[in-house]
Amino acid sequence: MSSSHALKMRLAPWALLLVSASWGLAFVVMKDAIERQSVNSFLFTRFLVAVIAMFLLKPTVIQSINREVLRKGFIAGLFLAAGYILQTLGLALTGAAVTGFITGLYVVATPVIAALVLRVRITAFTWGCVLLATVGLALLSLKGWNLGYGEFLVFLCAIAFAAHIIALSKWSNGLDVYAMTIVQLTTCALATGVISLIQGYEAPPDRNGWYVVLFTAIICTAVAFVVQTWSQAHMSATKVAVILTMEVVFAALFAVVFGGESLSLRTLFGGVLVFAAMFMIVLKEA
Template sequence: MAAVALVAVTAAWGATFVVVQDAVSKVPVMDFLAVRFCVAAAAMLALRPMALRKMGKEGYIRSVWLGLALGLGYITQTYGLQHTSASVSGFITGMFVVLTPVISWLVLGRKTGPNVWRAVLLATLGLAILSVRGGSAGIGELLTLLCAVLFALHIVGLGEWSSKHDIYGLALLQIAFVGGLCLAAAVPNGLTLPPDAGVWGAVALTALVATAFAFIIQTWAQSLMSPARAAVIMTMEPVFAGFFAVLLAGDQLTLRIILGGMLVLAAMILTEVKPGTSLKRLEI
């Protein structure tokens, strides 16, 4: 159920790409992120105002570290996009699937099984096919690589701490901290609020569904699975983004999208196969 729920989260993230793409043509990306995360945090606090009482001092400190990694990940990704193509950015960001088991091993001493490493390889190949159409090396790529490291740190930290604290409170504090970071990054240039009902609709959709709901589910799901397994499942996000772009935005369904998506899907399925299981025993 945790794996299915996390797939649903990646579907929600992928579906919002089409909506966000139109919204950020009218509002600066950092301003949109600030409003999105602040609205999500406000909605969550209004729904359960007493949730933070269960966190304790340690919960607050860990939430700050998780929010810092996640928020700086979004910020470095945004500034990196100003110096590199969206396709290259998408692939480098997706490298968190490789970095997550590495960081988990280096920092926590957690070993990763052979099936997960095979899944990481498949997912990386799938992401490359989905995203890369040429590239270069420069400040944009370095900033985006830093983003991938930060996202991997967030996944590892969430996997380590989510089972030790109130799920709702932990998700709320992370989102609030990300909102504060994005707000601090946006204010020096003057905060631009959504100019019309369409952009406010995009804010509502991304804040309530793709942020508040999604991060509660992610926090819960990661309390029940390893960070490496979660990272592989989360590579389904660009697959769903491509699917909804074809379905809703009229993008062309290409062989590249089909092949890349199938490899990422195969990687996700591989993480569900127990080590030593014979292919003849798999029921499809």
């Protein structure tokens, strides 16, 4: 292993942790925006702005979008778009806390899919970290629930996000990261755009709404998915899934710091368990 590759393997988990932090912060800053604009319209605007910004920053990227990048980026983008759309549909039928927990079950779905489809051997230690993260997610999110159609849709969303993680882990290495990210986000923009246009597109209502769109589009989408696509070329899908569960922890933390919400002992303990799982798998999982 070259020293350059070894350095990338050490940096990738911490880069991915920053992605989790940006997504956790997005929950707080998006709260008001999506109350005043339909979710699919918001997602379409967010993905479209991200794609436009990436093209403006590097217009020559079009030369790197070959047939392989287009095919693999499109498939990965379909998984990502399906995750967001199914999550939105499920959220309309069930509670936010339950939606957050079931979405986080991609931490379980990822190693299962990796084992069944890719024949990846998952160690007992890794399964232990997955279980620890799942328990932590439950403590963070669940306050009683009933199984129904909404929960089923969100479960499909978790599978879609797991499939996206698996796809990036298998395909990111050797392909142009920037080009792959643009193809994925363009696919998401097209999918959410069709739905929002059918429902009746709503533009951000005011300047603050556009500020939220710009922040989530540039930082939480363009930059975040470039980092995720790059990181997944240097680490296993299961490790990625466990690290990304920190999004829920950061969301709770930022809700307390910036949103004025209270932090219960149960929530704190759940966050500690997710953090412990993330920390152990970053240090130990091969």
